Amino acid sequence: MVTTTTYILLICLCFNSLSYLIRASINGFNLTLPHQHPDPEAVVQEVHRSVNVSVSRRQMLSLQDQCLSGNPVDDCWGCDPNWQNNRQKLADCGIGFGRDAMGGKGGQIYVVTDSSDRDPANPIPGTLRHAVIQTEPLWIVFSADMTIKLKHELIVNSFKTIDGRGTNVHIVGNGCVTLQYVSNIIIHNIHVHHCKPSGNADIASSPTHVGWRGRSDGDGISIFDSRKIWIDHCSLSYCTDGLIDAIMGSTGITISNNHFSHHDEVMLLGHNDGYLPDSGMQVTIAFNHFGVALVQRMPRCRRGYIHVVNNDFTQWEMYAIGGSANPTINSQGNRYTAPADNNAKEVTKRVDTDEGQWADWNWRTEGDVMVNGAFFVPSGVGLSTQYAKASSVDPKSAALIDQLTLNAGVFGDPRDNSESGSSGFNNDGTTTGANINTGGGGSNRDDGDFFGMIFGNAASPSSSSSNAMFLSFLIILILCFTTNHGALSL
Numbered sequence: 001m002v003t004t005t006t007y008i009l010l011i012c013l014c015f016n017s018l019s020y021l022i023r024a025s026i027n028g029f030n031l032t033l034p035h036q037h038p039d040p041e042a043v044v045q046e047v048h049r050s051v052n053v054s055v056s057r058r059q060m061l062s063l064q065d066q067c068l069s070g071n072p073v074d075d076c077w078g079c080d081p082n083w084q085n086n087r088q089k090l091a092d093c094g095i096g097f098g099r100d101a102m103g104g105k106g107g108q109i110y111v112v113t114d115s116s117d118r119d120p121a122n123p124i125p126g127t128l129r130h131a132v133i134q135t136e137p138l139w140i141v142f143s144a145d146m147t148i149k150l151k152h153e154l155i156v157n158s159f160k161t162i163d164g165r166g167t168n169v170h171i172v173g174n175g176c177v178t179l180q181y182v183s184n185i186i187i188h189n190i191h192v193h194h195c196k197p198s199g200n201a202d203i204a205s206s207p208t209h210v211g212w213r214g215r216s217d218g219d220g221i222s223i224f225d226s227r228k229i230w231i232d233h234c235s236l237s238y239c240t241d242g243l244i245d246a247i248m249g250s251t252g253i254t255i256s257n258n259h260f261s262h263h264d265e266v267m268l269l270g271h272n273d274g275y276l277p278d279s280g281m282q283v284t285i286a287f288n289h290f291g292v293a294l295v296q297r298m299p300r301c302r303r304g305y306i307h308v309v310n311n312d313f314t315q316w317e318m319y320a321i322g323g324s325a326n327p328t329i330n331s332q333g334n335r336y337t338a339p340a341d342n343n344a345k346e347v348t349k350r351v352d353t354d355e356g357q358w359a360d361w362n363w364r365t366e367g368d369v370m371v372n373g374a375f376f377v378p379s380g381v382g383l384s385t386q387y388a389k390a391s392s393v394d395p396k397s398a399a400l401i402d403q404l405t406l407n408a409g410v411f412g413d414p415r416d417n418s419e420s421g422s423s424g425f426n427n428d429g430t431t432t433g434a435n436i437n438t439g440g441g442g443s444n445r446d447d448g449d450f451f452g453m454i455f456g457n458a459a460s461p462s463s464s465s466s467n468a469m470f471l472s473f474l475i476i477l478i479l480c481f482t483t484n485h486g487a488l489s490l
Helices: 004-026 040-061 072-077 083-092 128-132 276-280 398-404 465-489
Strands: 108-112 138-142 146-150 160-163 169-174 177-180 183-188 191-196 201-206 209-213 221-224 227-232 235-237 244-247 251-256 259-261 263-265 267-269 282-286 294-296 300-302 305-309 321-324 328-332 335-337 348-350 363-366 369-371
Touching: 040 072, 040 282, 040 305, 040 328, 072 083, 083 138, 083 160, 083 183, 108 128, 128 138, 128 160, 321 328
Parallel strands: 108 138, 138 160, 146 169, 160 183, 169 191, 177 221, 183 227, 191 235, 221 244, 227 251, 235 259, 244 267, 251 282, 263 294, 267 300, 282 305, 300 321, 305 328, 321 348, 328 363, 335 369
Antiparallel strands: 201 209
16 A cells, blocks of 8 residues: 555655756756667768768779769669669668668568558558558569559558669659658668648558548658668659658658659757657758759758758758757858858858857868858857868869769659659649649748647647747656556566
């Protein structure tokens, strides 16, 4: 039997812990995630090592082996003339924080033969939706070129690879791709565009579970509390909200070799300024081409460690990289080409933050090439050279950036195409055969919004950081009482 004195003691212990968390949050304490890498600088060095090895190999062997590009991802598997017989080799070619994403490695090959999406609650075998909800690892390929017009968001289960190599695959329509509470996902060589909000519907997330889904935002790829994610060689454009958003404690992510175009708010990393678990977010952004008709958020970061390396930023209207809530941004070997607007030459933007607050944020620039008046404003320890541990690829030759990003996006797409590689879609977002709205490429929503993807209840939680903090503390308190009471009752 638990005495009153024991309860008083438990209350004191819980409130002591609660007091610590409150003081920690006030002092800017960064919570960690269980799956984040303990030494992000080591991951940065490994990325540089892999690039240096590939570039050196290309310089030495290009006459004998014309397939070598210097891009470590492509050179890993692309020089095998029989790669189609060993598709899962791709899983060994990842770099950066998402390099451990296995996808469907070791699983069966699942061939998508049906482009329809008639019943999201009971998907038909042979469709992409049926493939991605299975519980076992699967390597998903396509029997032919196809455009998959989604009826609602495509909820992907863990240990899946969506591999569009050898075909021309477009994912369009309602909701697009959702990665929520999952791990080990690879999405490769897929067009994702013209994505619209959807939801308030029953949608299958596994062969045995169908859940009610609230309203989604219309992101191209939504990453929510997920880890070990690799998005490579995709072409993304024309979505209602972000092209790629990663929030709510997601980490271990690599976004590489993609082509982004025709969009406003390109990429959001971090839920809101008050969501402390996003301090453990770690993302590598490498070898991407940020192309025509982009406005901002390449990416927009909150907390976490973001490594932006060897990308080609050819256009923005407001800024390229933005952030708040003290993220670490490590920019190395990129080419930033500023627009003609003299008011938009700065690469960086500290969002809604005074200089007195961001002066000690660690934003570094090393070996970046600035074109047409572009300039990067570093801060914190990024002003010193103490972080230049890894000898980054020397990007001063524009040809190197051109070479590393030459094949960015879906293979075979033009480098900067007016239709974002979308057959049947005009560059103004209208269609030539399908009835799909563009959504305007970006919304003015509050960045604190949840995806609206919570099973069971369509209502979204409040985005207020103070309410979220109070709720978190209340849950901790309840768990504390529950755990201790259970232990004393045994």
